[in-house]
Amino acid sequence: MTKNLVFLVDINTCYVSCERVFDPSLRGKPVVVLSNNDGCVIALSKEAKALGVRMGEPWFQLEPRAKVLGVIARSSNYELYGNLSDRVMNILRSQAALFEQYSIDEAFLTAPIPLHRARAFARSIKDILARRVGLPVCVGVGSTKTLAKLANRTAKKIDALGGVCVWEALPAERRNALLSTLPTGEVWGVGRRLSARLAAKGIHSIADLAAADPATLRKQFSVVLMRTALEVRGTPAIELETERKLRDQLIYSRMFSTPIETREDMRQALSIYAQRASRRLQADRQVASQLTAFCGTSYFGDRTQHHPGIRLTLPAPTADPAVLTRAALGLLDHADFGVARYARAGIMLTDLRPADSAVPLDFFAYPHEQRNIAALLEQVQAAHGEGSLGLGYAGLAQPAHWEMRRDMLSPRATTHWQELATARVL
DNA sequence: CGGGATTAG
DNA sequence: TTTTCTAATCCCG
DSSP states (O other), X not given: OOOOEEEEEEETTHHHHHHHHHOGGGTTSOEEEEOGGGOBEEEEOHHHXXXXXXXXXXXXXXXXXXXXXXXXXXXXXXXXXXXHXXXXXXXXHTTOSEEEEEETTEEEEEEOOOHHHHHHHHHHHXXXXXXXXXXXXXXXXXXXXXXXXXXXXXXXXXXXXXXXXXXXXXXXXXXXXXXXXXXXXXXXXXXXXXXXHHHHTTOOBHHHHHHSOHHHHHHHTOHHHHHHHHHHTTOOOSOOOOSOOOOSXXXXXXXXXXXXOXXXXXHHHHHHHHHHHHHHHHHTTEEEEEEEEEXXXXXXXSSOOOOOEEEEEEEEEEOOHHHHHHHHGGGGGGOOTTXXXXXXXXXXXXXXXXXXXXXXXXXXSOGGGGGTHHHHHHHHHHHHOTTSOOSGGGOOSSOOTTSOOOTTOOOOTTTOGGGOOOOOOO
């Protein structure tokens, strides 16, 4: 019987590659994509990397240099990235019986493919995605998820591999060299803190981790780290999660482009955020039992710090925008507009469950839920944009002055008719 | 069980 | 002046 192999498919510099699909002039150029509010670099092309641009670099620091270096920046366009990601995932789902989407740009496939055919299978996936979506990927293959991750990292680092690395097909000396050279922090699941704690116990390289006694790892660290160590040895210990689990928490939180200093602006921000959270919850067909609203001052600078928050249990589980908005506005009584300049606010919805699992008794139902306000809002916003209609303060044709900055936004070429790309046939 | 810490992308 | 956002899971009190 052929053992299962794990294929980790990962879109190369995902956001930059998505920008390049509809703007070929960006290909081969140093490109960066910025976080919300055009705050810092969250994705960069290898050309940008080569120029010394670093992940996380604040845009206000990079901007003057970018001009000189010819680095091109784009505001993040999650609608575009999400749509292209969906296309990739739908194709991948059809390529293997077992499929797990791990993030917006990564998926695990598992299939009983013989080792000597793994490379060809991985290549075919790469080719299909290039042809049908126009996105470049690397594929890492291994007998466990952790090794597939490691192989993927290797495929990215070593150009000669052509974007595919089959871990168990590498010469043993090569694998051992990698394992004994790479620090534990390079393994999936081991971050900064954990690698420091491991180092204190004399475990520095991935090879050290693999050689450590599993029972001791479980006792001194956690069962999770023990599983990771087993997986590095080639023993599957982390399940593929093929069932898409419903989330059990939803956060909508944003930094403001300029601080909010008045009750009226905060009322508006909370109204808009609560209604955006409501829309997301409805998209998942879920309802929430608890709402937390929070805001906070900037952690930078030495101004007065203030981070108020409220949490309340809703009278009945709901996704209704009016109920959530009213609940969120309770935060206003805890904010201090005399002193604080708020840099951010957010809504957290918890205790989520499927909307149909808890059909509320009429006794508890919110009267206006039956008037389908949520559905109406959704319909109008889907057709005319999020600012076209809203409850209370949340309908704004023009973005408010504190809305996030997105000065270098590309068109949403696959989700909005008005923003379609045009091609000229010569 | 709630909240903070850690990890990841 | 300016430094992301979201989610899961583990750990501790």
